[in-house]
Amino acid sequence: MSNAIEHFSRTRVDDTTLQVMADTRQGLARLIEEEQQVIRHYARLGNWPHKRVNMFVLENLMPLVSQIKRATSLSSVVADDVDRRPMVNVYDAADLSECAVFVNRGVLEQDGTWRDEVALRALLAHEHGHPLAENETVHAARELVMEVTEDSGMPKVAVDILRLLADQVCLHAPQEVFANEIAIRAGFGNALFHLNSDAFETARLGVRKRPSLVQSLDKQVADGKLGADQAAALLLVGDLQAHLGFALETAAFLRAGQPRHAKDLEGALNDGVWGHLDPAVKRLYEKLRDHYRRLKVNLTPAETKAWASQAVAFLGDVLREKNLPVRFNVVRTRAGPKRSRRPKSEPATGCDSVLDPKGGSP
Structure with missing residues (x-):
């Protein structure tokens, strides 16, 4: 496997310069076209x-993981799983004049998204x-980090x-919910629903x-390789990991x-997922979903810590x-980056969005 660059292009999309470097040309035009449409629509x-x-x-972001993780202290990325x-x-976050989008082609090809222009748009x-x-x-x-302690068993x-x-x-x-909400309010709701529907269907098939x-x-328990409590854990x-993230989407x-899109997505969970899992998974999903719905865009550091502590x-x-x-245990570790310098007066966030919810689908 090689990450040698086979494609380089630089184009103007309205007032934005889009520069693309890729290790393949196959299927790339579809991705570039969707990126141009997204830029034009937001602009x-x-x-x-x-x-x-x-x-x-x-094809693989692994060679760049350490570099990306160093940069993510300034951005809204969950750095621990960046390669996946x-x-x-x-x-x-203090200067939004430029951004870098890393596309993991291998992951997109594996789940079929690479050939799905609507999913790419989402x-x-x-x-x-x-x-x-x-x-x-x-x-x-x-500014927050999670401290985790556990017993030896x-x-x-x-x-x-x-x-x-x-x-x-x-x-x-907060980063994920607000980003999803921004995209939906901007007119990409149908595209995100399409992407999420595939993910929810995958979950339904997975429980089989x-x-x-x-x-x-x-x-493994019978063979003495695991204790019964360990197997249950x-x-x-695994059930929590596979399903709690859906609350970020429906919220x-x-x-x-x-609400129609949220109801339809939850219908897939009700019909083919929750009945196969411990009822505690559904209850926790619902608590987190409602907690995300109540999230405000202007919390102080103390209020944000309290909100995150309640979630955990x-x-x-x-x-x-x-x-x-x-x-x-949720703790503060450092001062965050300065408030982003933006060309407009306030960022488009949550219920305070300046995006027109009737702006139309791109």
Whole structure:
């Protein structure tokens, strides 16, 4: 496998320079066309901050992980799983004149998105929604980290998953919810619904394999390789990891005034997913979804810490009910970046969005 650059182009999209570097030409025109459409649509709404967009399209982001992680301290990226994300938008939160979009072609090809222009449009709209969604709450959340402690009997893999999950659904949730909401309000709601529908369908199909997983864990218990409590912990943690993130999607549709899409997505969970899982998973999903709906764009650092602590308390309550010895603590570690310098008076965020919800689909 080689990440040698086979394509380089520089074009003007309205007032923005789009520069693309890729390790393939095959299928690239589709991605570039969707990126140009997304830029034009956001720019038409009047709050597009970028003068330059640098796009890197690579089969595998692994060689760039360390470089991207160093840069993500300034941006809205969950750095711990950057190599597994389909796209990553890296930018300086204090200067939004430029951004870099890293596209993981291997991931997109594996899940079929590379050939799906609507799904590509949704991903691009979401990633470009991150800098547009910079606000006081996002800045304050960026100062927080999660401390995790556990007893020795907890499987290490389960603890690692819970650490990443707590980051995703508690600390980084404001960034994801606001970015989704921005994209929906901008007119990309149907595209995001299309993308999410595929993900929810994948979850529905995935639970069909759950009995074989249970059987495998039971065998490991019978063989003395796992304790019964450890097997139960792995099963629950896997269910939480696979399904809690959906609350970030449905809450955004509800916040943006599109309850029909949220209802349809949740219908897929009700029809083919929740019945196969521990009822605690659905209850926690609903608590997080409603917690995201109440999230405000202008929380102080203390209020943001309290909001994140409440979110992680929901997760901790479920784990305690299941006798899983994991404890979380949200702490502030550093001062966040300065408020973004924007060409407009205020960022388009949440309920204070300056985007016209009737702006039309691109």
